[in-house]
Amino acid sequence: MERVLKEWFGLDTFRPKQKEIITSILEGQNTLGILPTGSGKSLCYQIPALVLEGTTIVISPLISLMQDQVEALLENNIEAAFINSNMTVKNQEIVERRLRNGELKILYVAPERFNNLTFLNILDQIEVPLVAFDEAHCISKWGHDFRPSYQAVIPIIEKKLPNADYIALTATATEDVEANIVELLSIDKDNIFKTSVKRDNLKLSVDPTFQREQFILKYIAEKKDAPGIIYVSTRKDAEKLGGFLIDNDIDNVIYHAGLKKSERKSNQNAFVSGQKNIIVATNAFGMGIDKRDIRFIIHYNLPGDIESYYQEIGRAGRDGKLSECILLSNSRDVMLQQFFIDRSNATDEQKENMRTKLERIIQYNKTTKCLSSFIIKYFNPDEYVENCGMCSNCMREDKTIDITEESKHIIGLLNTISLPVEKTIQVLRGEQAENIIHTELPEHPYFGKLSKYQPSDVHHIIDELVMSGYLHLSNDMLSVPEQGNEILDGHTEIHSVPFRRQFKELVNVSTDTSFNETLYQALVEKRRELAEEKGVDEESIFTDVSLREFAKKMPTTKKDMMHITGMGNYKLKHYSPHFMEIIESYQSTRKEENVSFY
Known part of the structure; x- marks a missing residue:
């Protein structure tokens, strides 16, 4: 293996888990690799493809990703090709002929290619030792980017290529997704290899600012000549923000699916080559790009899930140097993501799963705990984590405050009646709203107990209690689990880092003069x-x-x-x-x- 690594790719050593994954494949085992973005997942099937007899088939979700991978392999004199519906019939026939003649070591295809009769007939005539599922989370109905076509190819492959082994690779697999992939591809637990999603050189920040454009202008001005990606949720935002930056003398290119193919390619090349330092893009950009010196990634909008966010920030700092990943957001973003979910063609079950994932990224946006630890625990709840020491939450200088009394009021109210989150806030603040004053709630002993707090203050305390397990939230209704009464009974105190822009009047920051x-x-x-x-x-x-x-x-x-x-x-x-x-x-x-x- 080391000889192939050096001879074909010019590398001296394997990265973590690469060798174990390759060994498993060469031993004829169906294998799952869960490795962070930028950790060399592609090598895990490319090296076996060079060792094994025949052609390895790689199933890939994006045409642009196929093209980039093939170009990189051809530069290393490895016989590789892709075939997709965007190619002319003549060019498709050329690739098919090379495939039939055994001239290719690696062929990239979209899952839909397995519906093509000509392609299926060729598979009957050639040797295929390995099928690689790139971006394997697309197989799982619990994945953030589930594609039914990915799952539909499995029985076809089982019938057409009964002797082929499988390698599934992804950077973003929760426990549910991992279990689903393992079941669908018949992977033994001993052939699952994964590393921590932790990236020590990424500094994570969350800033729920309402002045996003001004924030970006100031940030870029302080990071002169630093390459960076600004992700937006819509094509309209890409055009608008890109134009705004141009108007403020910040050169950039934009990228979204609505641009002509030639313009997308030109803009991507301008960024990757360093001709342009800033690219404003939707999530259509980034998969498979080879640019190791991206110093910052700003999310102008809240993404739909942590998987997408982690995959996108994983494009920063691949050279190992410190890079920043900043999430900007406001309430409009949540409504936009909910709109995307409602408009999707997903089943009701899948939509519910998408809403759950959206709730988790909202929690990430609001948490006062270590951001790096939050992401690690999301993907692997059993992994031991330490605070990173450099995210925006870890670097807060505010003192921890005691929110036990406030928590008692919230739990005391909800012990007597289950309420939606917003109505809970209204009652505790003593609001004279139409949906409150015509009920018996103004007579409740906890009515107005938190009247001195802003709605966002109370909301943040509720979030803290939910995340800590002292409140239960289901379908926007709050209730008190048994653990919550530990606070009400005085057995537990709740302390929290002050929430962003809240509680400042409650914090007395003392200065310590006992140092040299x-x-x-x-x-x-x-x-x-x-x-x-x-x-x-x-x-x-x-x-x-x-x-x-x-x-x-x-x-x-x-x-x-x-x-x-x-x-x-x-x-x-x-x-x-x-x-x-x-x-x-x-x-x-x-x-x-x-x-x-x-």
């Missing part, structure tokens, strides 16, 4: 130097709170460093040595100053 000012200033200067060298914001390296802790605790080992606020694995590896050096130098100087002679 001289050392602190030296650390601040080192942070400035590193930020300038790496082209990042100073606060993304360490916050002032972290530097004060350095100056107070003076950690000199990595073990000590892990106890510093905001310290994650990436910062521990890449930044902490610089600051330990400053601390050790300071301590050494102090020792010399304190030497006395008798």
Whole structure:
């Protein structure tokens, strides 16, 4: 395997799980690989294709993805081709002839190709040792991008290619999706290989701003010449935002399915080649692009699910350098995604699944917990996680506040009556709304108990209680599970990081003066130097709170460093040595100053 890796691809070592997946395939096992975007999934079937006799068939969802993959293989002198409905009949016949003659090692097709009688007849005449399902989440009805045609090819392949093995590859598989793929492709649990979805070099941020255009202008101005993608939900938004940036002297190209094929290709090439640094695009863009130095990805709108979001931010920082992924959103985005779901041709069961996924990305947008940990737990609830130390939530400097009393009022109300979320908020705030005043709710003992809070304040507390398991939410109706009474009975306290733009009047941020000012200033200067060298914001390296802790605790080992606020694995590896050096130098100087002679 190593020889093939070096000879054909010029690489010396495999990435995590690649070798295990390839070994499983070469041993004749149906195999599932769940690997992050940019982790080299394609090699997992390309190397077996070069080792095995015959032609490997790759089922791919996008024509553009097929083209990019084939071009890359041809550059490595690997006999590969694709065939799709956009090709002329003559060009299709050329590929079919090469396939029939055994000249191809790898052929990319869309699942619909298995409905073509000519293609099926050729399969009877050739040797196909392996069928690869790229973007395998499309097989599962529980996947975020389920395609019935993907699932429909399985019985055809079983009949036409009974001796072929399967390899399924995806970056986005929840437990339900994984189980569905395994069942459909008859994959043994011992042949499932996956790595953590964690990406240590991606700094995640959520900013529910209502001034998105101004945010983007300011951000790009601070990131001069940094390549970046701005994702939008609609073609209209792509055109509008792209034009807005041009009007503000920010050169960019746009990409969406409504553009002519030649224009899409030209705009993609301009971005990938570095001719243009900014591309404003719908989710039609990005699959399979080979650009390793994308420094930021901004989502102008809330995506429909975490799977799509994770797949799209996975295109940033493939060179291993620090990159930023920023989610902007407002309430309009939720309504837009609900509109997409209602208008889709999905079954009622699938639509309900889509709504559940939308709710999870909304929770991600609102959570005050570590954003990286949230995503990791979404895909693998059993994985042990630590806070990343650099996402927008981990870097908050606000003190934790006690929301136990507020929580008691909410649970006390819902213990007596089950209400929708919005009506719960209205009652607790004592609102004189039409749907309230003509009922008995104004007489309820909890009516107006949270009158001093904004609706969004109460909503955020409810979200915190739901996510922590102290409230149950189903079909927008709130109820209290047994665990919720632990708060009401005084057995449990609830503390939370202050929610964005809320609770600021409740927070008294004290300043800690018990640290060494001289050392602190030296650390601040080192942070400035590193930020300038790496082209990042100073606060993304360490916050002032972290530097004060350095100056107070003076950690000199990595073990000590892990106890510093905001310290994650990436910062521990890449930044902490610089600051330990400053601390050790300071301590050494102090020792010399304190030497006395008798």
